[in-house]
Amino acid sequence: MKQRCPAGKTLALQTVRKFRRKILAHYETSGRDLPWRKRVNPYRVFVSEIMLQQTQVERVIEKYRDFLAAFPDFSALAGAPNAKLLKFWSGLGYNRRALSLKAAAQKVVHDHRGRLPSDPEALVGLPGVGPYTAGAISAFAFNKPVVFMDTNIRRVFIHEFFPDRESIHDDELLPLVDLTLDRTNPRKWYNALMDYGSMLKQKNVNPNRKSAHYTRQSPFENSNRQVRGAILKALVADAPLSAAGLVKRTGMDAERVKKNLHQLFAEGFITKKGRLYDLERR
Numbered sequence: 001m002k003q004r005c006p007a008g009k010t011l012a013l014q015t016v017r018k019f020r021r022k023i024l025a026h027y028e029t030s031g032r033d034l035p036w037r038k039r040v041n042p043y044r045v046f047v048s049e050i051m052l053q054q055t056q057v058e059r060v061i062e063k064y065r066d067f068l069a070a071f072p073d074f075s076a077l078a079g080a081p082n083a084k085l086l087k088f089w090s091g092l093g094y095n096r097r098a099l100s101l102k103a104a105a106q107k108v109v110h111d112h113r114g115r116l117p118s119d120p121e122a123l124v125g126l127p128g129v130g131p132y133t134a135g136a137i138s139a140f141a142f143n144k145p146v147v148f149m150d151t152n153i154r155r156v157f158i159h160e161f162f163p164d165r166e167s168i169h170d171d172e173l174l175p176l177v178d179l180t181l182d183r184t185n186p187r188k189w190y191n192a193l194m195d196y197g198s199m200l201k202q203k204n205v206n207p208n209r210k211s212a213h214y215t216r217q218s219p220f221e222n223s224n225r226q227v228r229g230a231i232l233k234a235l236v237a238d239a240p241l242s243a244a245g246l247v248k249r250t251g252m253d254a255e256r257v258k259k260n261l262h263q264l265f266a267e268g269f270i271t272k273k274g275r276l277y278d279l280e281r282r
């Protein structure tokens with residue numbers, strides 16, 4: 001007997017069951033103990049998913065509890081001063097995500113009466129939330145059987161179903177994600193997939209290199225991300241500072257510091273009064 005998914009792909013029922021048993025067996029013996037999997041609620045899941053965008057799990061674990069203690073719910077986050085927000089975000093990188101997180105919290109408070117929507121279509125309307133994050137929040141926060149793709153899920157399905165292929169497109173993988181989805185407990189199933197994918201990355205040549213969507217992340221060292229992060233970290237510690245003071249504090253090239261100060265000002269991260277720069281305090 002075969003199962004068919006909406007895209008027309010088929011798998012033998014025995015193959016689906018064997019695959020599920022393999023993934024769940026690994027989860028039962030080697031599942032990760034992650035703080036956002038405990039006392040699950042929509043806010044905690046939402047914060048963790050934004051933090052996990054382009055940031056390693058280990059670094060998120062270090063920051064997650066302190067962030068929740070400082071901003072325990074959507075209302076607290078919506079009203080957080082940017083300086084305080086960036087202080088607790090420091091170390092996670094891609095600081096624009098922090099402002100998007102706050103903007104999303106404001107939208108939840110003002111437009112949804114403080115209750116996070118459960119449907120991916122509504123979640124995508126929030127700042128900083130794309131299709132993957134919307135699907136993940138829907139599954140992990142609300143246990144909804146939605147189909148979504150992330151780097152760990154992609155790694156699992158390439159490894160298990162395309163061992164001898166290259167340039168594999170997500171259009172080929174998503175029907176299999178749909179077909180094998182455990183609709184009775186999607187939260188547990190996706191946690192299991194994530195952990196199996198994480199294990200594969202550590203123990204094998206990354207299967208995602210065979211994905212048509214694979215790109216190497218640009219190096220952090222000597223990047224504008226590094227300069228921006230250093231500027232914000234210096235201002236969190238000791239604002240206000242002049243451009244010359246920031247050059248001295250960060251040890252970065254003066255022209256690159258000035259260029260990134262202009263960008264940070266334009267994006268609303270910082271303010272300028274005379275020659276002094278400060279974090280946006282609203």
